[in-house]
Amino acid sequence: MTPSASGSVSAPTPLTAAARAVPLALTVNGERRALDVEARRSLADVLRRDLRLTGTQVGCETGVCGSCTVLLDDEPVRSCAVLAVQADGGRVESVESLAAPDGELSALQAAFRDQFAVQCGFCTPGFLMLATALLRRDPEPDRGAVRACVSANLCRCTGYQSIVDAVSAAAGAARAEETP
Numbered sequence: 568m569t570p571s572a573s574g575s576v577s578a579p580t581p582l583t584a585a586a587r588a589v590p591l592a593l594t595v596n597g598e599r600r601a602l603d604v605e606a607r608r609s610l611a612d613v614l615r616r617d618l619r620l621t622g623t624q625v626g627c628e629t630g631v632c633g634s635c636t637v638l639l640d641d642e643p644v645r646s647c648a649v650l651a652v653q654a655d656g657g658r659v660e661s662v663e664s665l666a667a668p669d670g671e672l673s674a675l676q677a678a679f680r681d682q683f684a685v686q687c688g689f690c691t692p693g694f695l696m697l698a699t700a701l702l703r704r705d706p707e708p709d710r711g712a713v714r715a716c717v718s719a720n721l722c723r724c725t726g727y728q729s730i731v732d733a734v735s736a737a738a739g740a741a742r743a744e745e746t747p
Contacts (some may be wrong), residue, residue: 593654595620596664604651611635611646614661622662622692626721633720636693637661643700643719662692665699675699675737684733686724693720698734707738 588603595618604613609628614620614637623646626634630648637646638660665673672680675698685691694717701708701716708716713734717727 589652591651591655593656594658596660606650606652608651609647610637610639610644610649610651610654610659613651614646614659620661620663624689624692626689631721632690632693633697634690634693636696636720638696638700641700641703643697660696660699662695665695675702675734678733678737679730682729682733682736684725684729690720690722690724694722694730698730698737701734702738708734710735713738 587606589606590601591604591613592599592601594600595614600618602613602617604617611623611625614623615625623637624634625647626632628647630645633645635646636643638644638658639646639649639654640657665676667673675695679685679691679695684694697716697720698713701713705712710731713731714727717730717734722730
């Protein structure tokens with residue numbers, strides 16, 4: 568309610584253009600999704616609240632920490648800093664896309680488990696998606712490339728060494744599977 572010059576209270580102002588719902592169509596984890604969202608909402612918010620994909624974590628809400636990293640058209644993005652409408656027509660992959668439908672972990676997820684690259688686990692989805700993009704671009708990264716990649720995200724628990732070990736182990740497991 569807004570007070571007028573005469574002191575009386577008027578009705579709330581109508582929604583601004585930024586707050587009005589706009590149509591959004593995107594493919595999320597291989598499934599085509601269409602919904603109406605407020606233009607000002609972040610991709611992270613839409614993934615978590617509207618699509619119930621709560622694996623994407625929101626830490627800083629400013630794009631600094633990387634916990635909310637997802638893949639948008641195969642590129643890692645901070646979903647808290649991307650408006651959902653910017654993803655319109657795009658392909659989004661969240662951490663939920665990594666495991667098999669029966670729940671079996673991907674090689675990367677298993678490597679994170681086996682290398683103890685998870686402590687509190689809050690940042691893990693962002694690291695998994697960042698590493699997924701790296702391994703798709705370079706299936707055999709050296710440890711320096713892995714370190715450079717994971718340095719983009721923040722972890723307060725692991726000291727990064729176990730994360731580097733996990734990504735390197737996943738790359739090694741992929742090479743082993745390809746060898747007859």
